[in-house]
Amino acid sequence: MRLEKKATVVSTSVASLLVIMKMTVGILSGSIAVLASAIDSLLDLTVSLFNYFALHNSEKDPDDKFHHGRSKLEPLAAVVEGTIISLSALFILYEAFGKIAHPREMEFMGASIAVMLASIIITSMLVFFLNSVAKKTKNMVIRADALHYKTDIFSNGAVLLALGLISFTGEDLIDPILGMGIGIYMIYSAFPIIKEGVLMLLDAALSEEDIAKIKNIIESDKITANYHHLQTRESGSHIFISVHIVFNTSISLYDAHLISDKLEVKLKKNFKDKKTHIIIHMDPYDDSNINEMEDIY
Template sequence: MSGQDTSEVGHGHGHGHGHGHSRSRTVAGLLSRVGHAIRPHSHDTADKTDQALEASSKGMRVLAVSFAALMATALVQSVIVAVSGSIALLGDTLHNFADALTALPLAIAFSLGRRAATRRFTYGYGRAEDLAGIVIVLLIAASAALAGYEAVVRLMHPQDVEALGWVAAAGVIGFLGNEAVARYRIKVGREIGSAALVADGLHARTDGFTSLAVLLGAGGAALGFPIADPIVGLAITAAICFVLRDAAREIYHRLMDAVDPRLVEQAESILSGVPGVKGVGSVRLRWIGHALRAEVDIQVSDRLSLVEAHAVAVAAEHRLIHDLPRLTAATVHADPDGSDGIDHHAVLATHR
């Protein structure tokens, strides 16, 4: 997880905070800030760390429950597949098995994410969720390939579907099981800020509707069109491919450190409202598991001392951690904002 003590990731370089207050008020405020700087946000860090651990615990619970529910659904469907020979139902069953198995890499990722950062993994192990996402994408792709293959084989070698009533019932069971899991995953995923869990919930919801498509295959077979079953199987394969596309895009965004631009705008707004911040420079956010980290640049008055500027940087970090959802740590770099025209980063120009 990325809930390390914010004092370890630092507050950047302090360079000042200036207002037109009287000297006595400035000194009083400075003493207050210095006292806070000496003990930087211990309450915030502890709260955020506790929230992160609780988030992982909730994630583990939802994965265990959803795994059991989907495995039970898929096992019931597999029995009916063996009796009926329905290719549409086979495709849905394979997808439900794959969806149940996605809980395993996510569970491993949540477990790893609770480990403390080390000198090698200095940001912790939260990115294990992204690796789990890759495994999930591969499982979805495998289920699509197998379902499509079976549907094509059945089109080339048609055969009657037996126990149509049971096939229809299995489709309904698949829908109910997936919808229950989808609601649970999405609810908890949004509570703990896990995009992977929310995406997996949306995946389960899509699976529920593909289960209903099995009813179409059973209905077509009942009306004397046995070819309807493999055709619906191909349709289910296409639906799985759409889910695969969305899941792959989600994981790609996480691997590339993409965030919702509205989060950047919110961070900029928060920083602009901090007393002593005269301007906001670059704002960089990244997800590490289901927690956010930030690296930001602010401008402060060039007339302030190092201690005063550091106090402004501390206040900016403090406000960010409080007001930006899922942010567990921030590095704040303060630059002097003077009118002397001096480029304080000139020595770095050739390195940027």
């Protein structure tokens, strides 16, 4: 099993435990804050299950229906997760405004504080694990999952802080005010994840830095005369590169193929943390103008 899939299994198990803990105490104590946190953990569980499904299917080999595989499930999962984070934040904001408009007295502070404290400790351990997996694999789904649970630490911390302050001061407005701040932070944190996932789904080109590296590798080969129509895109853990290489007319097809193979090896070494797919079109002359005319018509 891939490390990424193991990470989703761990996050799913942790989310299940947190849902049971918070839901039980939230219902028994009548604490709206803890119950809202339980609903958030239930969303976490749903997202983790979806991430496992996405990673499990994205690594399947290409077949007759999906010639390029299912790697786009990874950015799709990131978009879904970022959207759920934003929706959770809107729910927290809604609850916060509701509490300001209709203050409610909280009960069973001891049990609620204990559950939220345990939740923070467990979630912190999970975030540390997910971040280490994300650094090793550079997988955006795991990175999004780590961000999701990181926001949970802040939201749980806000609930815990609110419970503590309310128990000392008796001021119930502390809870919704802190909740509003956490909700805004969650939306701010989710936006980059959604943006990156959408760009991948739209086949956006690689970064300018990566494209510059590709050009340097191609231009470093003195045998090739020129190149054009360099196109790149990223899909989850896969990178796709296509380019037209212009060779001297006197070179044999065999030698041109060898040079192309060497270029492929160099390009793959540059993206060793990704699965790189390269298509090199070998031209005996510069046909860029002809191709541009075809694109127009």
